[in-house]
Amino acid sequence: MILKYIPLDEGMMIMDEAIVKAKKIIEGYPETKFSGEEYQRFYECVYFMCTYHSSNEKTMQLYEKFRNSLEESIFSTVLPTLVNKQGANLLREFVVIWSNYKLMARWLCRFFEYLDRFFIPQHIELESLNGISFSCFRDLVFKKLYCRLIEAALTLINQEREGQQIDCVLLKNGLDIFVEISDYKGVNYYEDFERIMLTEISGYYSRLASEWLLHDSSAEYVQKVFWCLNREKQRARQYLHPDTEVKIVQVVRYHLLDQIANKLMEKRQAENSGMVTDYQEILSKYAGMSLQEGSSSTSPEEWLSTLMANSAHIC
Template sequence: MIQKFIPLDEGMIIMDEAILKAKKIIEGYPETKFSGEEYQRFYECVYYMCTYHGSNEKTMQLYEKFRNSLEESIFSTVLPNLINKQGENLLREFVVVWSNYKLMARWLCRFFEYLDRFFIPQRIELESLNDISFSCFREMVFKKLYCRFIEAALTLINQEREGLHIDSVLLKNVLNIFVEISDHRGVNYYQDFEQILLTEISGYYSRVASEWLLHDSLAEYVQKVSWCLNREKQRAHQYLHPETEAKILQAVRYHLLDQIAIKLMEKRQAENSGLMTDYQEILSKCAGMSLQEGSSPSSPEEWLSKLMASSSHIC
């Protein structure tokens, strides 16, 4: 049992011992454990320093020590491990350091828990210890490297779309961190990523639609659309959030079917004797084919059947 009076300097030395050991986790030793005696010693050190000195100024020094310990660990260990890595290696290291960082921060939050229970609630302008641990990492690491994380994640997705094998578990873990690290003020980093992904998908399928129309028959085109929709659905199920799947399928359908409805009709007419059709009226009817759930055809073949029925009625 620690004596009840602990001079500030002596108490800070004791907490430096706790911080030094906890930092081993972020340095690559996640198996680091604290015994029950160590936990009690460090917790009681903070408790007695706060209650004996009875000074908000002294307690604030402990609060700042907690924050500084996280910032120093990020600056000295986390950033050097990430800053020079690229692509998949960057994402892999990102997942590891985030996991280790959270574990380290969890131990420190337990040692400084008295601040959370009695000091911080009296000062509403102060963040909780858990919020500090997230905000430090978000500001010093995530925001600094966010564009590189997105670029690496999109590269993996594009590689898989081109037929290469990727580590889908790694990608799912990275995107889960995007959700986890979003802040309480409404900044959602996964949604930002989702918008960028949908923009890339739109560009990709606009390009391939033009290429397929030029080189493939209508039957081949429809087969490719079916294959793409199935693959995008599988891909989304592997590592994206459920809400994203519907948005991706909607974008694929729009760029491969709805946007080029008239060109598909022209291709059909060219393949079936070149009869003329009032394409403006067909386009008007096709515009009513909503992609919303419950009104869109379940397959490209069904979509095309509706389009053909419209053209037959007009003719």
């Protein structure tokens, strides 16, 4: 390829064309395409500006232009779109704009690719183009909205737990972004969300355990536990990370079984005076399992099936 001299002002104007068109993607036109001729023109512009002179001055200005183009898009389009949204509306807009932002950034990374191939490897203190794309969105958008996004996700989960219909695909897509952004810099935002969610689940099932012990028979209590465990497993498989299912089951079992084992046996004893020996033995064997034993070969379903079968026999 014959080197071509491109003055700084002219080169920057050419790249402004690329940036303006790429921004249309994040403005709501994800179908925006670049022709092969356009791609070649923008790529060669960066290439010639980087290689014609030995000085790094123009190259560093191109590097900063790439970053500034992302930041400007965030401040002019992304944040104004999201800042006043709440709940499911916030999560829905967030999922769409993250997808469009990645597409826009992918095109810009291709146009400025020569920086990644030549300039950045010579300056180890500089972040890669893909790294800049992630860090800009993470620091300027995700961190700013993180608490509201958690609140939106938890609200949907609680609504679904209470029997309302929610958009499970939307919830999964939103939580997948938590994982996706976490993977890049080692800060696990999904784990932070998971801790908050498990704390809420603990409080929820602790309250339910008290209510059920007060108002339901021991057999009804066991049936409700069985139903809750199955529903929580189904719920986790719909929109949560695979590792979360085990943790939720452990929390539910702890609050509905381990914590109240003695009270449940006392309730059963009051219902079946003098006929609780077998029941107590089963309950002591299975319900007394610690959280560390939650991954044993005895599944919650097996435990409950055995318990319900024996309680039916005693009756």
